[in-house]
Amino acid sequence: MRRSGLVTILVAAGAALLLTAASLLGLALLGAPTGFQTVGPPACSAPSLPGTLIRVSETDLGVSVMGSPMMRGAMRLSADRTSVPRGQVSIAVTNLGYVPHELLVLPLPGGQTPGTRISGPDGRIDEAGLLGEASGSCAGGAGEGIAPGAVSWVTLNLPAGRYELVCNYPGHYAAGMYGELTVS
Template sequence: MMWLRATPSSVPAGVVSLRVVNAGTLDHEVVVLPLPTGHAAGERLTGGDGRVDEAGSLGEASLSCGGGAGEGIAPGAMAWTTVTVPPGRYELVCNFPGHYTAGMYAELDVTR
C-alpha cells in the first residue's frame, strides 16, 4: 500500500516550493508533471519498467536531505524542490518502478 498526498492540493501560480517527507519504509521521489486536459491523476500508462513517461517534467525532489534530483529519498528523510508553475493542473508522481500503479500520485492544482 503506497500513497502520495499534496497538502495543500491547490496553490497560487508562480514559484512553488515542494517539501517532501518520506514517511514510508522504501525510497521514494516526487516528480511534477503537467496533467493533460481531460485526464485525472493516476491514469498514466506505465512502461515495461513500471515507470511513467517523465516528458514535460517541471522538476523533482529525489535527493535525501537536499534539493532537486537525486537517487531517491530515504525512509524518514525530507527532500525539496522549487519550481515555477503556470496556472493549470499538475500531477505529483513517484516514478520508482511500480510505485505509480501502487497509488503514488496526487493532483496539484495551480490557480491564477
C-alpha cells in the same frame, strides 16, 4: 511422530501461511485500516523555502506481495494542499515509508485524471514534460531517491494549470503514489 500428527501440523502451517498471504493481499488492495506505517520522525528537515509551500508525505506498507510490484492503494502520496496560486511554489517531501521514493512534477493534460498514465514494462511512466524533481535525501532537487525518514524539496515557478505529483520508482505510480495539484 505419528502420521496423523504430522498431517495436522502441516494443515495448520498451511492455513497460517494462507491467512498471512490473504492478509497481505487485503492490505495491498484495501489499504491499511488506520493509516500507513511510518519510520518515525524525519532524519532531516527542509530549509526555509520561498513561495507557496506544499508539504507532501509519501508512505508505504513496507511489504511487497510475492515479490511483485505493490498493488494499487499499497502506497500513498498526500499533499497538505492541492490548490495554490501561480508563481513560485516550493514542495517539501517527507518519506514516511520503508522504501526510497521520489517526487516528480508533471503537467496533467486537460481531461486526464490523475493516476491514469500507463506504466511501461519497467513499471515506470513516461516523464515527458518533467518540470521538477525532489529526490535527494536531505537535499533539494534531483538525487538518488529520498531515503526512508529523509526529506527532499524543489522550488518551481508554475503557471496556471493542472499538474500531477508522482513517485516514478518502478511500480510506485501503479501502487497509488500520485496526486493532483491545481495552480490558478
